[in-house]
Amino acid sequence: MLFFRSEDDLRAWCGERGVEAGPMVPVPQLWRLSRVWYGSRLDPEAPRPTPGEARAIFAGVGLTSPFWDPVPRQEQTP
């Protein structure tokens, strides 16, 4: 999980490695995710998110593509 100063840098980095670029997340959106994901991390009573809760957290900050699904749909129990 890395930072890139521009989309051009990200695409060049992926091209050099022959890998496909994943979703690009702007810093303000990453901050919103961090606030929800880690904001209560030091609270002794705060549980770690379940896969379903994690999915909802990602969706809540606009990360809705299958890339962000913590459990691939085909692997979920009916």
Place this chain on the structure above:
Amino acid sequence: MTFERRVRTAILTAFAETGITPSPAGIAERLGSEMERVLEAWDRLREERAIVTGEDGVSIRMANPFSGIPTEHTFQSAGVRYYANCAWDALGIPAALGRAGTVRSRCAHSGEPLRLEVTEAGPERCDWLFHSLVPAARWWDDIVFT
């Protein structure tokens, strides 16, 4: 609260207070508990992915968002430098601490340094991008690579 939860909280609190990787002995002292009991909790926390340990099975490699070893992603606040596991955790640490400070990292392609001031309200304006090569469902296949 379970003892295991107390150990996890003590680990994260130790990181938050000092920026230094806590040891089982330090956590045992912090909790006034026996080392053997702490080590048993250590194993369970590793199994639950609350911590990631090094090859010795004891030293903490990761206790998200904190890194137990130096990395290129840091957060500096109130005279303490914290190491983050990745770009996300570099923002995760100020989010967890609720404190202002400075995130430092770099562009993975150009090497250009990133210096980002963060307040309790969030980071200053920044046009940089965050990217994960690995989809969420595969993060724990190799969390260190992720």
